[in-house]
């Protein structure tokens with residue numbers, strides 16, 4: 001059987017040989033299956049990010065091209081995840097009570113990314129520590145950001161901790 005010609009993954013630009021189940025083909029070309037899944041996940045995560053900004057700013061104030069470019073820079077050059085970026089925005093808005101400035105897009109994120117991650121990690125740690133119910137309730141109230149219920153659904157805390 002003739003070997004297939006290698007193709008170039010449209011996401012990571014690596015050359016690879018297709019075998020059954022290791023690739024995905026779209027109108028743009030071929031992708032490693034994992035790269036393709038990552039793109040889909042980023043798309044979903046980006047929607048969550050924009051949902052949050054729409055909630056904070058309103059749709060009219062969102063500079064979509066700017067923010068998409070910022071997301072791309074942060075995820076490719078600064079090694080951040082889209083979920084981590086959203087987590088940072090949630091942290092600044094709900095925990096730090098900062099007012100984000102629409103014309104800056106998400107330029108502030110790199111300055112607080114690590115703090116936000118530490119915050120969510122600590123929150124997660126408190127949650128998993130076995131402490132008497134009444135204490136845990138007190139802690140919960142103290143650190144509870146506004147809109148927690150809604151954001152809890154939007155942000156998957158576990159995946160913020162993966163990096």
Ligand SMILES: [Zn+2]
Nearest residue numbers: 009012032035
């Ligand atoms: Zn790839």
